[in-house]
Amino acid sequence: xNNAEIDRQWTTRLRRxxxxxxxxxxxxxxxxxxxxxxxxYVFGVATLASLGVVIATGxxxxxxGPQWWHGSxxxxxxxxxxxxxxxxFFFTMVIHLWGKFAMAAWRGGRTxxxxxxxxTFLTSIAAAFTGYxxxxxxxxxxxxxxxxxxxxxxxxxxxxNVLNLGQMLMWHIVLLPIAAVLLTALHVLMVRIKGVVxxxxxxxxxARESLPVSE
Amino acid sequence: MAFLFSIAALVPLxxxxxYIHWHFIDISVANLIVIVLIxxxxxxxxxxxxxxxxxRKESHE
Numbered sequence: 001x002n003n004a005e006i007d008r009q010w011t012t013r014l015r016r017x018x019x020x021x022x023x024x025x026x027x028x029x030x031x032x033x034x035x036x037x038x039x040x041y042v043f044g045v046a047t048l049a050s051l052g053v054v055i056a057t058g059x060x061x062x063x064x065g066p067q068w069w070h071g072s073x074x075x076x077x078x079x080x081x082x083x084x085x086x087x088x089f090f091f092t093m094v095i096h097l098w099g100k101f102a103m104a105a106w107r108g109g110r111t112x113x114x115x116x117x118x119x120t121f122l123t124s125i126a127a128a129f130t131g132y133x134x135x136x137x138x139x140x141x142x143x144x145x146x147x148x149x150x151x152x153x154x155x156x157x158x159x160x161n162v163l164n165l166g167q168m169l170m171w172h173i174v175l176l177p178i179a180a181v182l183l184t185a186l187h188v189l190m191v192r193i194k195g196v197v198x199x200x201x202x203x204x205x206x207a208r209e210s211l212p213v214s215e
Numbered sequence: 216m217a218f219l220f221s222i223a224a225l226v227p228l229x230x231x232x233x234y235i236h237w238h239f240i241d242i243s244v245a246n247l248i249v250i251v252l253i254x255x256x257x258x259x260x261x262x263x264x265x266x267x268x269x270x271r272k273e274s275h276e
Contacts, residue, residue: 039260
């Protein structure tokens with residue numbers, strides 16, 4: 001195989017494109033701009049950390065099953081960790097959203113970063129609602145009987161039946177977590193490619209000092 | 216374990232929920248507390264000094 005043929009391969013072209021867009025020093029940088037040293041920039045990574053706890057506790061709940069999370073002290077504990085990590089996830093994500101909205105974080109060609117964040121937020125809400133429907137207790141029965149009227153009013157009830165526990169559980173533990181994690185990964189990659197959005201007063205001046213991440 | 220139960224007893228979660236009604240607004244006290252906490256945390260995140268920010272700037276000047 002000669003060089004021209006190698007250059008035409010889709011794997012070669014894809015690798016070069018990825019290397020160009022996201023070299024290792026950009027994917028895992030040593031420094032961040034000085035304006036990142038503010039509490040408002042902490043909430044994105046706090047959302048990521050809580051998502052990690054949500055996924056980890058969800059995996060433990062899936063391993064042990066409803067009898068365990070309803071009927072044993074450790075099951076109650078992990079179930080509560082799952083609930084409270086979701087609470088912190090949305091708490092920090094809302095502050096992250098407000099902060100980025102105030103910064104107009106879609107500036108500087110960051111439209112895809114903003115939109116992946118929006119879709120991740122909506123996907124997370126769907127994941128949380130199907131979680132309410134998947135508790136397998138009287139609370140979930142009450143919630144789903146109330147929710148069915150709203151869903152049916154949209155016309156989606158024939159395809160998305162909140163009274164169908166099996167369907168809601170599959171959405172909650174398979175489809176929506178996969179979507180949320182993939183979208184989050186894409187969102188973080190977009191942040192790495194485009195960089196953290198600068199404050200308004202700094203966006204006009206391209207030359208900014210960079211500070212080590214570890215300090 | 217008894218210690219954990221004593222902490223849990225501080226917030227009785229099995230009682231009837233409390234709601235605030237004001238015109239068309241109808242919200243549970245629990246949800247209102249969470250929203251207030253988010254607003255307070257957001258304002259604090261904007262105003263609170265970040266640890267070491269001054270030191271970082273001085274060391275790079």
